[in-house]
Amino acid sequence: MSHAITRLPDEQLAPMIARYAAAVRERRRHSLIAAAVVAVCIVLAGWMGEVRPSVLIAHSGRLTDYFSAIVPTLRWDSLGADLAEWYWNLDGWLKLLLDTLLIAYLGTLLGGIGAFLLCFLASANLVRNPFIRLSARRFLEFCRTVPELVFALLFVVAFGLGAMPGVLALAIHTMGSLGKLFAEVVENIDMKPVEGATAAGASWPQTVRFAVVPQVASNFASYGLLRFEINVREASIMGFVGAGGIGQDLVEAIRKFYYSDVSAILLLIIATVMIIDLVTEQVRHRLLGLEGRR
Known part of the structure; x- marks a missing residue:
């Protein structure tokens, strides 16, 4: 059994589409404002906390060097003694x-x-x-x-x-x-x-x-x-x-x-x-x- 699809007249459909588009724009605007506020807060927190990405990048190798230093040397031929x-x-x-x-x-x-x-x-x-x-x-x-x-x-x-x-x-x-x-x-x-x-x-x-x-x-x-x-x-x-x-x-x-x-x-x-x-x-x-x- 086939079902007929009812289409609203254009004079009724146009206001509904306009309201939907306005709601989407409003939601998008709120999301952008929230993202901007979060970004500003992150920047302020980094500034107040004296977070310096250049220092972090420059000295990040020290952390990997430390983990490399604490890993013991294990040899297969003397594994028991090494453990x-x-x-x-x-x-x-x-x-x-x-x-x-x-x-x-x-x-x-x-x-x-x-x-x-x-x-x-x-x-x-x-x-x-x-x-x-x-x-x-x-x-x-x-x-x-x-x-x-x-x-x-x-x-x-x-x-x-x-x-x-x-x-x-x-x-x-x-x-x-x-x-x-x-x-x-x-x-x-x-x-x-x-x-x-x-x-x-x-x-x-x-x-x-x-x-x-x-x-x-x-x-x-x-x-x-x-x-x-x-x-x-x-x-x-x-x-x-x-x-x-x-x-x-x-x-x-x-x-x-x-x-x-x-x-x-x-x-x-x-x-x-x-x-x-x-x-x-x-x-x-x-x-x-x-x-x-x-």
């Missing part, structure tokens, strides 16, 4: 790497507990008192605004060198970051179970326990695992300020120009982070998949 010489301190580095993982784990655990306790107080749909809600939000903002290395330096001064300053620094920053993410998850829950629990006479803690937590548990676990991935990388550089972990040996090797040690430690860190990322990614996908099938 043994390259990883001469493998046992010690693995122990420090384990310390780094434990620092990240404890920092994530303590920070996650704090974020879990505070996120409900920072949620607008659960707390109507603006003083409590805003106080919780400002505290979480403070925790995530100050960099981990700054907290680590303060705790190193207070408690001395070791793993504890790194754990505390990661815990505080993790609490601020996860607290914001957790609060956003809570604010997007279905409020019908909350209203039902409140109508049944449940207290506020009971409402949170039985009406809110079951809805957000899988997302909380997913964000917690994601934060653990980030904290493993952050814990690797905590040793730069004496806060424990393998970063302390890494910065010492960099300062003393132990080139082969630098590459050996970097490869250990990269391999560990890759393995953790792959494992936690699979776990997070399973958690989100279970949430989607509910």
